[in-house]
Each structure stands twice: as structure tokens, then as C-alpha cells.
Amino acid sequence: MAAEQQSRAKQVLGPDDVRRAITRIAHEITERNRGASGVALVGIQTGGVWVAEALAGEIERIDDAGAGVRVGSVDASLYRDDIGLRPVSPGAVSELTFTIDGATVVLVDDVLYTGRTVRAALDAVGDYGRPRLVQLAVLVDRGHRELPIRPDYVGKNLPTSSEEIVTVTSDGVVIS
Amino acid sequence: MTRSLLSISELGVAGVGRILDLADHMAEVNRRPNPKVPALRGKTVCNLFFEDSTRTRLSFETAAKRLSADTMTFAVSQSSLNKGESLRDTIETIGAMGVDAFVIRHGSSGAPWQLGQWTTASVVNAGDGWHAHPTQALLDMYTVRVALNRREGFDGLRVAIVGDVKHSRVARSTSAAFRLLGADVTLVAPRTLLPPVHDEHSTSDLDDVLDDVDVVYLLRLQRERMSEALVPTLREYTNRFGLTPARAARLGKHVLVMHPGPMNRGVEIAVDPAELPGNVITQQVTNGISVRMAVLFDLLGSGSESSLAGGADG
Structure with a gap:
């Protein structure tokens, strides 16, 4: 079974592609928001956290005000709409130590799929304060949305079937 | 299910x-x-x-x-x-x-x-x-885990549970949980308030263990459950098993002091817990x-x- 899955695994993006996508999204975020001041990157636990940190690193490199970009994370598991329907598996604990009132919050995740996690994360962020606006950045949009949610920044649109599993790391994107 | x-x-x-x-x-x-x-x-x-x-x-x-x-x-x-x-x-x-x-x-x-x-x-x-x-035991484990930053378990942690062990559901659950996570638990109580099994994990001499512990867990003397004279007088109980100023001074600064509440001040705890460096009684709540x-x-x-x-x- 494992070997069979191995043989079906398909690398669709390499490490360089992921790095370039992060650089491009970092540029788009600073362009759209006219610089990085007031921007807070909030990674969705657990897969979005490293992406948010990588984006912050890039923004710091390319924007004069980038050194001040704030990075946090939010765990959406207590806001999900499928609580009681599947095993409890919270990721790491939320870390939002700065105030988000009036900030431009960019929610960051690795894969956008049904949109339900993003919906839960929006509710979670709302419990910390009232951002001026919220945007969504994802490395991979694999389609199959079940809610009216669309990303503002996309690394790669990836048509998939719902049976497939998409794995995203800094080493690339694999469909299996 | x-x-x-x-x-x-x-x-x-x-x-x-x-x-x-x-x-x-x-x-x-x-x-x-x-x-x-x-x-x-x-x-x-x-x-x-x-x-x-x-x-x-x-x-x-x-x-x-x-x-x-x-x-x-x-x-x-x-x-x-x-x-x-x-x-x-x-x-x-x-x-x-x-x-x-x-x-x-x-x-x-x-x-x-x-x-x-x-x-x-x-x-x-x-x-x-x-x-x-069990939820008292879980909150005790969580309090120790946070206070000592021991996420991986309590291997080698030395715990003394002191007081009315016999009547205490807290002592039973909390000692079980400490042991489950790898700690060494010693029960300290008068002979009349110890479980019938006496081994190296139980003693009636608090001063004997006080220098070698990381956690002192004080139990409430449950007078409402005592139908017979198990303790001669409260003052004698405090002298032998209470956390007195003299004993508090002997505790290392790293030693956590815990109590499930409600406290009998002047009985099992004869010092102001707020003055103890390792006091985590409020954190327990x-x-x-x-x-x-x-x-x-x-x-x-x-x-x-x-x-x-x-x-x-x-």
C-alpha cells in the first residue's frame, strides 16, 4: 500500500518553485498594501505557519518598512464546523501576541481546499480584535470550495480530484 | 460512542x-x-x-x-x-x-x-x-508541567504528598497521575492516616524527606470525614506534618508547593503561601x-x- 502510494506520488513544484512563489506573493502583498506597514501575517496552524514566516522574511528583504512586519499564528480547531464529527486533533497553540485592531491581516495557509478552515480561522481572528481588512494568501489552491471564500494571493492553482492528497513543504508540492 | x-x-x-x-x-x-x-x-x-x-x-x-x-x-x-x-x-x-x-x-x-x-x-x-x-489530578499535572516546563514527563521528579492520605481522593488520583508520568511519589502521613500497605513509598517522618523533594503536595485535613480520633490534636498534627515557617525555610527555591484547596490555614499550612517562592496554589485554580x-x-x-x-x- 505504501509502495503503491509512493509510485503514484507526483512532484508538481520543486523547492525553487516554492521559493519563487513566496517571493512573488511577498511582492504582491507589499504592492497591494503600498508597503508593509500595518500588515500582520497570520499563519493558520499548522501548515500555514512556516509559509507566513517565509513570507515575512521576504517582505523584510524587499520592503523598507518590512522589518516591522508582524507575524503570528492562529489555531482554528476550536472554531471548526465539524467538531464532534471527527477526532480532536488541534495543532500547535495560537500565538497572536500583538493587537490586530486596525491592522491589515493577511491570513496564510499552505493549501486552500474546501474553505472551511479559512472560515474557522476568520472567526478565530475576530476574537482577537477587529482588523481593518483581512486578506488570504495560499501557496496552493486545489479547488473544490464548499464556501464562498477566495484567496487574494495564490502561489499555484492546482487542479486535483478530492481523492488526492496535496502535501506542501519548502521542498516542494507533492500530489499523492 | x-x-x-x-x-x-x-x-x-x-x-x-x-x-x-x-x-x-x-x-x-x-x-x-x-x-x-x-x-x-x-x-x-x-x-x-x-x-x-x-x-x-x-x-x-x-x-x-x-x-x-x-x-x-x-x-x-x-x-x-x-x-x-x-x-x-x-x-x-x-x-x-x-x-x-x-x-x-x-x-x-x-x-x-x-x-x-x-x-x-x-x-x-x-x-x-x-x-x-481525576480532574484535580490532571490540573495538578498540568500545573507542574507548566511551572517546571516538563512537557516530556516527570522522570526523576521527587514528589511528597503530605497529610490526610487515608481520606483523600486527591491523594489517590494525584499520586496515580504523578507515577503514570514517571515521578517518584512518597506519601507522608501519621500511621493512622496512611494506607495499610507500608513500603519505601510511605513514611511518617516529613523532616526526613523534605530535603530531597521537588514538589511538596499538602493535603487538607478532612475533619468532616473523620469519625474517630485519628489525630491527637491539630497542634500536634501541624508540628509533625504541617508546613511550618521552619520547614518552609528549609525548602529549596525550586520546590513547588501545592494544595488542592480549601486550605486549613494554621493546620496543614502554617505559613502564608504567598511568601513561598515555589507557591503554585493559585495557578492550580x-x-x-x-x-x-x-x-x-x-x-x-x-x-x-x-x-x-x-x-x-x-
Whole structure:
């Protein structure tokens, strides 16, 4: 079974592609928001956290005000709409130590799929304060949305079937 | 599938770890300006307290509310139990109103297990007789884990549980949980208040162990459960088993001092705990809410793997 899955695994993006996508999204975020001041990157636990940190690193490199970009994370598991329907598996604990009132919050995740996690994360962020606006950045949009949610920044649109599993790391994107 | 939390041994080491990890999430919620999440909307938790309680009852009620569950609190003294309704009929009546979890404290050991036979709701043991108090043990483990930053377990940690061991469900559950996580537990009590098995894990000489401990866990002298003269006088008890100023001065700065409350000041604790460097008694109360939120969420917020296809990511 494992070997069979191995043989079906398909690398669709390499490490360089992921790095370039992060650089491009970092540029788009600073362009759209006219610089990085007031921007807070909030990674969705657990897969979005490293992406948010990588984006912050890039923004710091390319924007004069980038050194001040704030990075946090939010765990959406207590806001999900499928609580009681599947095993409890919270990721790491939320870390939002700065105030988000009036900030431009960019929610960051690795894969956008049904949109339900993003919906839960929006509710979670709302419990910390009232951002001026919220945007969504994802490395991979694999389609199959079940809610009216669309990303503002996309690394790669990836048509998939719902049976497939998409794995995203800094080493690339694999469909299996 | 209904799940319940009745004792530490039924929970097991994996279950204890799961609850403590979840409690980290709940503690983060409790640090927010608005400490409330929608996780258990639509669930109802009924508190059934047949014995007096301040902190445990309020702690469970707060925990349920912070998870957005509805709560019912059953005051035994104002209930139809006084008209002769049996406990079973009372439980079935409340159950018919739609309850997802019963939190029960009862003076009889085993009462929560009996309750579990009569209801399909989850049952949480909030203290049964002399027997068990698993959520107290869990909040104690969580408090030590946070205070000493020991996420990987308590291997080598030396714990002295001091006082009225015989009558204490807290001593039973907390020592079981400490041992489950790898700590070395010594029970310290007068011979009359020790369990009948005497071995190297129990002693009647507090001063003998005080220099070699990392945690001193003081128990409340439960005068309401004592029907015979097990302790000569309170003053003698304090002299031999109380945390006196002289003993407090001997404790290393790293030693945690714990007490499940309510404290008999001047009896088992004859110093102001606020002056002890390792005092975590207030943290125990605060952590109690996070840990009970974790317990309720673990019982009511989880389902089986198969009931929802896909949708885990995205």
C-alpha cells in the first residue's frame, strides 16, 4: 500500500518553485498594501505557519518598512464546523501576541481546499480584535470550495480530484 | 460512542498526555481579553454536586461556558430527591431534557460508574467519596508541567504528598497521575492516616524527606470525614506534618508547593503561601479551568474518524 502510494506520488513544484512563489506573493502583498506597514501575517496552524514566516522574511528583504512586519499564528480547531464529527486533533497553540485592531491581516495557509478552515480561522481572528481588512494568501489552491471564500494571493492553482492528497513543504508540492 | 472520564487509570498515559496538550490550547483561550470559543455550541453539561464544593463546581461551570456549552446546575438540597425520588429516576429525568455530559460529585465511591449505567451521556467524575478525583489530578499535572516546563514527563521528579492520605481522593488520583508520568511519589502521613500497605513509598517522618523533594503536595485535613480520633490534636498534627515557617525555610527555591484547596490555614499550612517562592496554589485554580475545558472538549468535541469523509485540510 505504501509502495503503491509512493509510485503514484507526483512532484508538481520543486523547492525553487516554492521559493519563487513566496517571493512573488511577498511582492504582491507589499504592492497591494503600498508597503508593509500595518500588515500582520497570520499563519493558520499548522501548515500555514512556516509559509507566513517565509513570507515575512521576504517582505523584510524587499520592503523598507518590512522589518516591522508582524507575524503570528492562529489555531482554528476550536472554531471548526465539524467538531464532534471527527477526532480532536488541534495543532500547535495560537500565538497572536500583538493587537490586530486596525491592522491589515493577511491570513496564510499552505493549501486552500474546501474553505472551511479559512472560515474557522476568520472567526478565530475576530476574537482577537477587529482588523481593518483581512486578506488570504495560499501557496496552493486545489479547488473544490464548499464556501464562498477566495484567496487574494495564490502561489499555484492546482487542479486535483478530492481523492488526492496535496502535501506542501519548502521542498516542494507533492500530489499523492 | 459515549466516552467518560472516571479515573486516571482508565484514562491511561496517552489520555493524560492528550488532555494536557489540549489544555495548552484552552490556557491560550483563557489568556485572551474575550476568553470564549464556540467549540461546544449546542452541547449541554449538567453539574450534579451531592457534596459541597466551591472551586470544582465553579471551575466546571466556567469551563463549560467558555466553550459555549449550556450548563445546568443541580442543587441537591432544592431537588425532588428530598421528596424521595431515587437517584436513578432523577438522572433519567434530567437525561430526558437532553444532556450531553454529567459532571458528578458524590460522597459514595463508585457513584459515577453507577451513573454511567443509567445514562447515554458522558460522565465526568468530579470526586467520588474517598476514591478518585481525576480532574484535580490532571490540573495538578498540568500545573507542574507548566511551572517546571516538563512537557516530556516527570522522570526523576521527587514528589511528597503530605497529610490526610487515608481520606483523600486527591491523594489517590494525584499520586496515580504523578507515577503514570514517571515521578517518584512518597506519601507522608501519621500511621493512622496512611494506607495499610507500608513500603519505601510511605513514611511518617516529613523532616526526613523534605530535603530531597521537588514538589511538596499538602493535603487538607478532612475533619468532616473523620469519625474517630485519628489525630491527637491539630497542634500536634501541624508540628509533625504541617508546613511550618521552619520547614518552609528549609525548602529549596525550586520546590513547588501545592494544595488542592480549601486550605486549613494554621493546620496543614502554617505559613502564608504567598511568601513561598515555589507557591503554585493559585495557578492550580486557574489551570483547573483550562484542564476542565480540555476534558469537556475531549469528551464532547471529538468524533470517530469515519463519520466525516475528507475535509481535514483546506
